[in-house]
Amino acid sequence: MTDEMTKDPKGQITTDPSKPAQRMRAGSMTITLGPWIIAGIALMLMPFIFTSNSALTIMNQMWITVIFALAYNMLLGQGGMLSFGHAVYMGLGGFFCMHIMNYVEDYGVAFPLPLLPLFGGLFGMGFAMLIGSFSTSGAGTRFAMISLGVGELIAACSVIIVAFFGGEEGISGDRTYGLPFFGVEFLKQIEVYYLISFWLMLSAALMYLFSRTPVGRMANAVRDNPERAQFLGYSARWVRFYSFCASGFFCGIAGGLFAISYEILTEENLNAASSGVILLVTFLGGVGFFFGPIIGAIAFTLLQTVLSLQTELWSIYAGALFLATVMFFPGGLAGLLMMHVPAIKLGKASGLIMPYIKTLIPAAIGVLGLCALIEMTFHYRHGATGDHEMTLFWTTFDSHSILPWLVAGLITVVGIGIAKVTAPSMKEAWDEANTAGGGS
Numbered sequence: 001m002t003d004e005m006t007k008d009p010k011g012q013i014t015t016d017p018s019k020p021a022q023r024m025r026a027g028s029m030t031i032t033l034g035p036w037i038i039a040g041i042a043l044m045l046m047p048f049i050f051t052s053n054s055a056l057t058i059m060n061q062m063w064i065t066v067i068f069a070l071a072y073n074m075l076l077g078q079g080g081m082l083s084f085g086h087a088v089y090m091g092l093g094g095f096f097c098m099h100i101m102n103y104v105e106d107y108g109v110a111f112p113l114p115l116l117p118l119f120g121g122l123f124g125m126g127f128a129m130l131i132g133s134f135s136t137s138g139a140g141t142r143f144a145m146i147s148l149g150v151g152e153l154i155a156a157c158s159v160i161i162v163a164f165f166g167g168e169e170g171i172s173g174d175r176t177y178g179l180p181f182f183g184v185e186f187l188k189q190i191e192v193y194y195l196i197s198f199w200l201m202l203s204a205a206l207m208y209l210f211s212r213t214p215v216g217r218m219a220n221a222v223r224d225n226p227e228r229a230q231f232l233g234y235s236a237r238w239v240r241f242y243s244f245c246a247s248g249f250f251c252g253i254a255g256g257l258f259a260i261s262y263e264i265l266t267e268e269n270l271n272a273a274s275s276g277v278i279l280l281v282t283f284l285g286g287v288g289f290f291f292g293p294i295i296g297a298i299a300f301t302l303l304q305t306v307l308s309l310q311t312e313l314w315s316i317y318a319g320a321l322f323l324a325t326v327m328f329f330p331g332g333l334a335g336l337l338m339m340h341v342p343a344i345k346l347g348k349a350s351g352l353i354m355p356y357i358k359t360l361i362p363a364a365i366g367v368l369g370l371c372a373l374i375e376m377t378f379h380y381r382h383g384a385t386g387d388h389e390m391t392l393f394w395t396t397f398d399s400h401s402i403l404p405w406l407v408a409g410l411i412t413v414v415g416i417g418i419a420k421v422t423a424p425s426m427k428e429a430w431d432e433a434n435t436a437g438g439g440s
Contacts, residue, residue, distance in 0.1 A: 046059060058301065058302075070250065074211075084272065085275050092127050093252025095165060096255075097260070121249045128248020131244075133241070136241045136244050159267060173259065199253060215242050218234050281297050284325050299333060303321070355425055359422045362414075362418035362419045369415055388401075
């Protein structure tokens, strides 16, 4: 018996919370559960902050993308399997759920809508078992090419097998014809929001727990060194297969939630573009961290929904952000945040504030000037004949006049020039903040 363990009057072994080791374990539990509790409370409160239906729709899309990205990261981040056709598993789960919704409507079957994503997950996992049986023998180019081929094959079948996919028009359904769940008929967006939020928390928790299982941990080992994992007695192929099936299950759940939220699915939910988007989202957030895809999904959805309302060129900016992330921050946005942990632990993070302000703000202004030049060029080349007036950054001006071009060019040059001059001092501050000893 350890020093921390004592016996109560009945002779049962109990723990003493005053002991340091047990306080540490209690603290670890608090650290582990803290983010989940905060996330749950935030999900419950957000509809009270963002009350409009459009905001609820954006958040619904955001949470569905989070589930999809976390599921994709089970392959890419944990298993090292680069898939170019993973939208297939989400799309098939969604199509299957849509058929269930229509069956419930046609035959009046008593079926509670909140359980629908579970069937989408099972269908996605079943298809993943079929494809994974021959695709998970390797994780390199062979797996990537098979995933691309399967994705293209299913996308092509979606316009041929009309009975299941509905052809080019897709299939639609009505979620309100299902059995009310404790009086909730899911007529309002906020009801759908809480349903999606519930599945988000449940799916994220299950995926996190999966990453802590022996299979989840072995997926990391197989990703890094499959030969050594096999030498230790683990089958790399089976580890990849289990990860692949689990990922297909959660992709199917995301598809079921998509069917509930949007009540329509088309070929776009299966094609290579959707698979490319989820790869971009996951890599943008950071594949090396469990919460990375969450950040990536939130950032990308905001870019896609909010920025697309302001400019037709939003995809260019999203692509530029992805390119900058790959080139300068391979760990993604999550990796960028985690880079600051050593400085925080050393108590020197405050020394980075002023160097950041002196460098990043001029850089941001310079980038905005560059964006203005891009927008003006697009308007100059593709605007309607005689339409010389455009509005940018709440300012209306003549895009064919020389003055706006000079101003935008000057802002770009000056902003980026100042950032370039102050960048060395920011690097020195960064090195100092991450070095033990010395003044803070």
